[in-house]
Amino acid sequence: MAEPALQCIRASVAHGSRIVVHELELTVADGEVLALLGPSGSGKSTLLQAIAGFLPAAAGEIRLAGRTVATPHLQVAPEDRAVAMVFQNHALWPHLSVLDTVAYPARRRGIRRRQARADAAELLERLSLGELADRRPAELSGGEQQRVGLARALAREAGLYLFDEPTAHLDTHLRAAFQSEAMARQRATGAAAVYATHDAGEALAIADQVALIDAGRLVQLGPPGQVYAEPVSLWAARLTGPASVISAQLVALGNGTAKVTVGGAEAKVAISRQVEEHEGDRQLLVRPDWTTVGGPLPGVVLASWFRGPHTDHLLDTPAGEVLVREPGLESRPAGSRLSWDLRRVWQVQLSPGRSSRQDG
Numbered sequence: 032m033a034e035p036a037l038q039c040i041r042a043s044v045a046h047g048s049r050i051v052v053h054e055l056e057l058t059v060a061d062g063e064v065l066a067l068l069g070p071s072g073s074g075k076s077t078l079l080q081a082i083a084g085f086l087p088a089a090a091g092e093i094r095l096a097g098r099t100v101a102t103p104h105l106q107v108a109p110e111d112r113a114v115a116m117v118f119q120n121h122a123l124w125p126h127l128s129v130l131d132t133v134a135y136p137a138r139r140r141g142i143r144r145r146q147a148r149a150d151a152a153e154l155l156e157r158l159s160l161g162e163l164a165d166r167r168p169a170e171l172s173g174g175e176q177q178r179v180g181l182a183r184a185l186a187r188e189a190g191l192y193l194f195d196e197p198t199a200h201l202d203t204h205l206r207a208a209f210q211s212e213a214m215a216r217q218r219a220t221g222a223a224a225v226y227a228t229h230d231a232g233e234a235l236a237i238a239d240q241v242a243l244i245d246a247g248r249l250v251q252l253g254p255p256g257q258v259y260a261e262p263v264s265l266w267a268a269r270l271t272g273p274a275s276v277i278s279a280q281l282v283a284l285g286n287g288t289a290k291v292t293v294g295g296a297e298a299k300v301a302i303s304r305q306v307e308e309h310e311g312d313r314q315l316l317v318r319p320d321w322t323t324v325g326g327p328l329p330g331v332v333l334a335s336w337f338r339g340p341h342t343d344h345l346l347d348t349p350a351g352e353v354l355v356r357e358p359g360l361e362s363r364p365a366g367s368r369l370s371w372d373l374r375r376v377w378q379v380q381l382s383p384g385r386s387s388r389q390d391g
């Protein structure tokens with residue numbers, strides 16, 4: 032079997048004498064995308080810098096394609112690691128046109144000038160940068176410079192791409208274009224990727240595995256659907272999306288279903304096996320997309336937010352406040368009654384997580 036693209040084995044990383052990444056265990060298979068999701072200051076960039084070779088490992092080991100590149104006694108130079116680091120901000124060479132900037136990685140690989148420029152032009156088109164091809168960095172806006180830097184990073188060939196919040200300053204549509212281009216490249220080349228972000232939607236959309244990082248420690252690791260539906264703590268639940276916690280009675284009915292009682296009314300919900308083991312009066316996690324408007328449960332509208340594809344209503348219910356979701360634009364006046372239904376719940380550990388920091 033092929034060696035994993037990346038293995039962090041109890042890897043710790045420090046800035047000076049301060050350890051900021053603690054004994055991290057991670058494996059990224061060939062072709063896999065791992066999202067590092069954590070609040071600002073949780074250590075995402077620090078970990079990427081250690082993987083890229085800009086920072087040493089304070090403890091443990093980092094392997095790339097089976098080769099040890101970092102231990103406390105070894106630090107293989109960045110240029111000798113087959114990784115491409117994609118930052119938020121890239122320094123561009125002032126004398127090169129956008130086209131030649133993006134053609135540069137291919138030229139370095141020995142590809143002929145005409146071919147390299149043709150490939151670069153195609154990549155620029157796909158990233159909606161075609162019109163800038165002849166300009167120099169001084170003639171670009173800050174956001175355009177950033178996108179050219181991203182294009183140049185994508186033009187590199189590597190076994191592992193490291194993305195450090197690459198879309199943080201991009202407009203929504205450019206963000207989507209960059210994400211789809213980055214993922215298409217990564218799939219086409221069979222490379223693996225580690226993608227650091229504090230945007231849960233982005234992490235869940237692009238990743239095969241999501242690692243939740245809090246204060247330099249791994250809190251949860253799993254496929255997007257699992258970290259979203261089965262967060263290990265309230266902190267993990269809030270990091271991965273909107274969540275309400277209700278106090279309600281839960282009785283398991285078998286076959287992954289249960290009855291939840293709210294103010295004397297009942298809803299039949301889906302549960303995972305872990306929830307079944309804990310039936311009785313519970314603190315239950317409810318995602319807005321696990322609810323529908325209309326149904327057996329009572330509530331009164333406290334506030335509503337139109338979000339484009341859907342409207343979220345905050346309801347006061349006998350089980351506590353719940354965010355309920357309805358497709359489209361629906362105005363429901365504050366104080367009006369709104370019945371609702373519940374399709375799924377998750378038993379949540381109410382400890383906020385390892386750190387006292389909540390949402391960064």
Ligand SMILES: Nc1ncnc2c1ncn2[C@@H]1O[C@H](COP(=O)(O)OP(=O)(O)OP(=O)(O)O)[C@@H](O)[C@H]1O
Nearest residue numbers: 046047051069070071072073074075076077078229
């Ligand atoms: N060059 C540095 N010297 C000293 N401490 C640093 C340095 N860079 C980062 N730190 C500290 O290390 C910790 C982790 O920072 P890091 O930049 O890795 O977090 P992050 O998750 O990438 O945050 P962000 O999302 O804001 O980029 C923070 O406490 C930060 O203050």
